[in-house]
Amino acid sequence: MPAAAEILTEDQRDCYQELTNVAMGQAADRLARLLNAYVVLPIPKISVIENSDLNMALQGATGDSSVSAVCQGFIGAGISGEAMLMFNDASFASLASLMKYEGPLTQEAELELLMDTASVLIGACIHGIGDQLEIVFNQGHPVVLGQHCDLKDLVAYGNNGWDKALAIEIHYTIEHVNIDCELLLLFTEESVKTLNKKVDYLLD
Template sequence: MTSVSLNEDQRDCYQELTNVAMGQAADRLARLLDAYVILPVPKVNLIENSELHMAIQDAESDAAVSAVCQGFIGAGIAGEALLLFNDTSFHDLATLMNYQGDLDRQGELELLMDVSSLLIGACIHGIGEQLEIHFNQGHPVVLGQHCQVSDILKSGNHQWSKTLAIEIHYTLEHVNIDCDLLLLFTEDSVTKLNTVIDFLLD
């Protein structure tokens, strides 16, 4: 099997595609919560499995997090989206979403699922639309609530030796809400994706 790689033009193209997609996702989030979403430039890297753990731990510091994972597949391209949500965000999120129930574990789970399906769905759809690929999404799975990042990693199924990781950090202005979305594409998918990207670059 040939080793997958990423040149500078391809990386820029992935970044641009993600910028557009995360802009759409942020727009939906901003309208839902009536708050301004701050978006940094997404990070695009081809990393080894061992580095994936470091990337996820860099994304979220020592704070306890809750995490949702959702697989997606289309046109022979597969991967999973991992949303890491900082636990300190729940109270502000409940206020913004006018959540009336008790903010217990179940309440937090509902909020987590709502935000993750919106962000993951909009982002995957936005990237797919630009590449003219329809991605089917699996059911979201909660990997953990109120736990350390290292515990979440144990429950993931990242069995690839190399993965294309796109890291997106969402922060809301004036409120304590921040989360990280990691899009992880399988090694086999990167070769196919690069072919599509090269076609766009020509």
């Protein structure tokens, strides 16, 4: 993608992938402890997307199934971004079982499960990347983008005025159970310039 060349070199991209590998490993460990289950670690996808490409990124993350999603902004050291966690709706029964949740699986119960998992995954990932770059990120309050919604609803929420962003996609699955979620980290174009300086320092 031509846009990527303007923002990232291959060395920088590789470095972001390594940083993400460490951070998502920490997040997976916390999730595994929460659920007492083995979390399958994926290879993170690092790309530069334009606002108009967001629907394609979300389509790749969610497929055609209905999803529930939480969004949380973060900021620190002149760097800002947004984390979006999307759960395949079929995951909730398995989540409830692993978390030993008792009672009917109402929409409120699903929301509680979604927020608990989002808190673990988003927090650990953001702080894991920040720790390696010596950045302290402050997180905003999580916002529910929708429950049992389709792609067009997520795109409407995600269209927040940026032109280009560094996108880090992490697909988490849990072994032997039907839990499937996607974490999408978006760093604004201005933030990437600052991030790249930090990454270049690591590369030197």
